[in-house]
Amino acid sequence: IRVHAAFKGHPILGDDKYATDIINDRLKTLGATRLMLHAAQLVFPLMGGSKKHEVTAPYDDKFEFLLKQLGSVEGGKQATKGL
Numbered sequence: 104i105r106v107h108a109a110f111k112g113h114p115i116l117g118d119d120k121y122a123t124d125i126i127n128d129r130l131k132t133l134g135a136t137r138l139m140l141h142a143a144q145l146v147f148p149l150m151g152g153s154k155k156h157e158v159t160a161p162y163d164d165k166f167e168f169l170l171k172q173l174g175s176v177e178g179g180k181q182a183t184k185g186l
Contacts, residue, residue: 104140115140116169133172134165141166 108114109121116122116130116139130139145158162170 105138130169133169135169137165139166139169 105115105118105121109118114122114126117127117135117137119127119138127135141160141162143160143162146155148155
C-alpha cells in the first residue's frame with residue numbers, strides 16, 4: 104500500500120520512507136508521530152453464501168485529533184491545505 108500510494112504521488116502521511124520530510128515535519132507539529140493509515144471498516148463475503156462479515160475499528164485519539172487539525176471532511180475526502 105505504501106509503495107503504490109507513493110508511486111501515484113500520494114504518499115501516506117507519516118510514512119518515514121516514502122513521504123517527504125517537509126510534510127512529516129509539519130505533521131509532527133500537529134502531533135502525528137506515526138504512519139497515518141487506518142482501515143475504519145472492512146466488509147467481505149463469507150464462503151458459500153450471501154452473508155457478509157463486517158469489522159469496524161474507530162480512530163484512535165491521535166488519529167482523530169490529526170483529522171480535526173487538518174480540517175473538516177468534505178465529500179469523503181480529508182482537507183489537507185497547508186501541508
